[in-house]
Amino acid sequence: MIVSRLKVKNYRNFNEAEIVFNDSLNIFVGDNGQGKTNLMESIYLTSIGRTFRLNSENELIKFNENNSVIAVNLQKSNYNMKIELKLEKNKKKQVLINGVKLDKTSEMIGILNNVIFTPDDMKIVKGSPIERRKFINIDISQIKPKYKYLLNSYKKICTERNMLLKNYYIKAENKEIIGIWNDYLINTGTDIVLYRYEYVNKLKKYAMNIYSDISGNKEEFDLIYLCSFGNIENMDKSEIRSLFHNKISSNFNQELQNKTTMFGPHKDDIIIKINGRECKYFGSQGQQRSAILAIKLAEIEIIREETGEYPILLLDDVLSELDNKRKGFLINYIKGIQTFITTTDDHDLNVLTEKYNKKKFYINEGKIGDIIN
Ligand SMILES: Nc1ncnc2c1ncn2[C@@H]1O[C@H](COP(=O)(O)OP(=O)(O)O)[C@@H](O)[C@H]1O
Numbered sequence: 190m191i192v193s194r195l196k197v198k199n200y201r202n203f204n205e206a207e208i209v210f211n212d213s214l215n216i217f218v219g220d221n222g223q224g225k226t227n228l229m230e231s232i233y234l235t236s237i238g239r240t241f242r243l244n245s246e247n248e249l250i251k252f253n254e255n256n257s258v259i260a261v262n263l264q265k266s267n268y269n270m271k272i273e274l275k276l277e278k279n280k281k282k283q284v285l286i287n288g289v290k291l292d293k294t295s296e297m298i299g300i301l302n303n304v305i306f307t308p309d310d311m312k313i314v315k316g317s318p319i320e321r322r323k324f325i326n327i328d329i330s331q332i333k334p335k336y337k338y339l340l341n342s343y344k345k346i347c348t349e350r351n352m353l354l355k356n357y358y359i360k361a362e363n364k365e366i367i368g369i370w371n372d373y374l375i376n377t378g379t380d381i382v383l384y385r386y387e388y389v390n391k392l393k394k395y396a397m398n399i400y401s402d403i404s405g406n407k408e409e410f411d412l413i414y415l416c417s418f419g420n421i422e423n424m425d426k427s428e429i430r431s432l433f434h435n436k437i438s439s440n441f442n443q444e445l446q447n448k449t450t451m452f453g454p455h456k457d458d459i460i461i462k463i464n465g466r467e468c469k470y471f472g473s474q475g476q477q478r479s480a481i482l483a484i485k486l487a488e489i490e491i492i493r494e495e496t497g498e499y500p501i502l503l504l505d506d507v508l509s510e511l512d513n514k515r516k517g518f519l520i521n522y523i524k525g526i527q528t529f530i531t532t533t534d535d536h537d538l539n540v541l542t543e544k545y546n547k548k549k550f551y552i553n554e555g556k557i558g559d560i561i562n
């Protein structure tokens with residue numbers, strides 16, 4: 190999959206810009222605060238429909254403007270496409286595919302697949318379970334359209350069920366209604382857990398090999414889906430379902446006391462291990478960086494396995510975080526994958542990509558300067 194062109198208007202610190210990209214490697218060079226990440230973000234927006242930063246949607250629109258347009262031209266293996274995002278202050282954003290407006294923004298997910306890697310991704314290794322759930326939720330949504338729908342349903346089910354747990358003794362009929370919500374919770378939750386279990390196992394398969402290559406076959410990587418209602422290893426759907434059911438039944442009084450849904454995919458986690466020890470607590474800085482690198486590259490392989498095409502790869506400021514060995518490994522790996530890299534200093538990158546087909550863009554105060562092929 191190739192993003193051949195990007196056009197932005199009144200977007201962040203850009204007035205108007207149009208960029209024709211290289212099929213392989215695109216490098217955005219510039220000092221801090223010039224708009225490199227903004228450009229990465231604009232591409233990401235046409236993939237996922239949301240920013241990867243902690244901003245509100247209004248902040249995407251250039252200061253003192255009311256609307257903004259971001260558009261990309263996409264070349265897939267057998268067809269071309271245009272994805273457009275129209276933002277208007279305090280209004281819902283619009284997404285157009287080949288000029289046709291989508292009913293829901295989420296329908297755009299899966300058209301332009303991306304893998305993004307930023308220094309923030311260290312949170313996947315070091316952060317709380319929320320970070321790891323967020324990461325697999327976005328990943329699975331890109332390749333399984335039904336998953337996003339299941340997640341939205343599950344969220345609503347938890348909200349409703351929590352309300353019932355809070356008000357359980359207030360209305361007599363709640364004793365009957367809770368059974369229906371338990372079934373919803375168990376059925377939808379089981380489906381989500383199955384998707385995740387399958388995804389994590391695939392991720393593990395690829396990441397193990399990649400990690401082994403990075404470490405020179407010296408260390409062993411492992412990934413485990415940690416399910417909050419019990420060990421689901423090698424279980425089929427009906428077994429997982431009954432495990433979940435039993436957990437809910439035997440802990441119902443505790444849930445009533447806590448007034449909240451205590452078990453289910455919203456409480457699950459993924460454990461990353463190096464040489465049998467949890468990387469979050471026992472991994473060195475280097476091991477933690479290798480682990481996230483292996484996971485990110487494994488994501489690329491899963492998307493290719495599932496869709497038949499490589500995703501695009503967005504590397505925002507990560508090169509400076511990696512030592513020479515890991516940098517070299519990464520640059521070598523991205524051959525054949527359209528990649529976008531931001532950097533403040535392109536010296537190392539120039540050396541590493543000497544023989545690569547590439548385009549370099551100098552970004553300065555929201556303007557795209559010289560282009561060097
Ligand atoms: N809505 C906006 N309108 C105008 N400028 C913005 C807007 N949002 C962010 N910026 C500006 O964009 C710049 C940051 O760009 P960024 O892409 O993060 O820089 P970097 O090149 O370091 O990655 C800052 O100068 C910030 O003020």
Ligand SMILES: [Mg+2]
Nearest residue numbers: 225226506531
């Ligand atoms: Mg930046």
